[in-house]
Amino acid sequence: MPLYSQWMNVSMSRLTNPVLSAITGCTLFFALNAQTPVQKTAAPADGRAPAPVRDISGTWQPESALAGIGPNGARDMPADGKHEPPYTAYGLELFKRNRPSNGTTEVAPAEENDPSHQCDPQGFPRENLFELRTTQIVQNPLETIILYTYGRIFRVVWTDGRDLPKDPDPRWFGYSVGKWKDDYTFVVETNGTDDRTWLDNAGRPHSDELRVEEIFHRVDRDRLAISVTIDDPKVYSKPWAAMNQLPMKRMPPTFDIPEMMCSPSELAEYNRRHAVKAGQAPAKK
Amino acid sequence: MESKLRTTYVLALSLCFAPAMLLAHHGSALYDTHKRITVQAVVTDWLWANPHCLLEFDVKDDKGNMVHWNAEVSNPQDMVAKGWSKRMFKAGDQVTLTIMPAKNGEPIGRILEVVLNGKKYSGFVVEPTATGSTTPESSKQ
DSSP states (O other), X not given: OOHHHHHHHHHHHTTTSHHHHHHHHHHHHHHHHSOOOOOOBOOOTTSOOOOBTTOOOEEEEESSTTTTTOTTSSTTSOSSSSOOOOBOHHHHHHHHHOOOSSSTTOOOGXXXXXXXXXXXXXXXXXXXXXXXXXXXXXXXXXXXXXXXXXXXXXXEEEOSSOOOOSSOOOBTTOEEEEEEEETTEEEEEEEOBOTTSOSSTTOOOOOTTOEEEEEEEEEETTEEEEEEEEEOXXXXXXXXXXXXXXXXXXXXXXXXOOOBOOOHHHHHHHIIIIIXXXXXXOOOO | OTTTSEEEEOOOOTTXXXXXXXXXXXXXXXXXXXXXXXXXXXXXXXXXXXXXXXXXXXXXXXXXXXXEEEEEOXXXXXXXXXXXXXXXXXXXXXXXXXXXXXTTOSSEEEEEEEEETTEEEEOSOEEOOTTSOOOGGGGOO
């Protein structure tokens, strides 16, 4: 399918959201005015359809339905007693302040302090490391837009040649720029994330010096692999892999992405009816 | 009530099953992950919402008293994938539930399976561990 057709498809499906409509409108504009790239392709030896050049657009879903959930922390660094990020002394102190509902340090609902359980934005990179579900990627020459299922969040990765901001004001999802390492590997760098957010569902912390590298590798036409590396010298003594080549499969362009929202009122009702009672001390008999 | 309920204790064999990783906003620490309770229940309410859907129901204890329970499954998106829906229950429905109960003895739990109108639906999502082992869900009786 021509790229502009995919973009048209996206713009039609997102018209109800004015922000996204604006974005996709710009996308369509640039798409129709951009030169169509020469479609070189890689030819996988396994007979799969080759990957298009410099193109990660499409609707993607983890190949295994639960592979992107990360209930007990980052997929490749779960808090399971066997994996431990390389904390600095300061990082370990920060980690101990966090009281997650999952992982080896999980506590009862009444004692937890997970900011996302108040429906605060998960922020980045947690959006990649917890509840990563169907994800749509839209490209134009200036930007790559990533649309997430959880919270119906979007991120913009600039590809117009700009550098990451120096000493930026923090934002929930930071600032991202991307470059093609080769025809099938798109590398995204992010800084300026808000240090109130957690890296993952196990309460791994970060500082304002966090830098995240994402690698989107288009394996072939139908597969994409996503990697996430954490680099935060204040909190971790060396970079570590939070997600290593999570396999994603391409969904049909007509796939209707489900809704998954954190609703404060629904969360309060869930806590009132269920979580608080489940976390109560046993009644004396 | 315990004696009236048909209670099944499932010991997850440590050599066969790694600790469960339950798909949840809240972890499994609140629940007795090795215990299963099967009850005949009457539905009183069905909350289709995030972060987890909740079924409210009544169960008769061994003294004939009605005990009110609620138990969770996963979020609507996950449950749709398992064939559940917002309209699948109505007050008064009679169901058979297999539940992982809370540790604290409160009538609270997680639904692992429900039988409604003769049809079985699998409940709370459980995923394989990093070691590739399955979880206690697959060992339920």
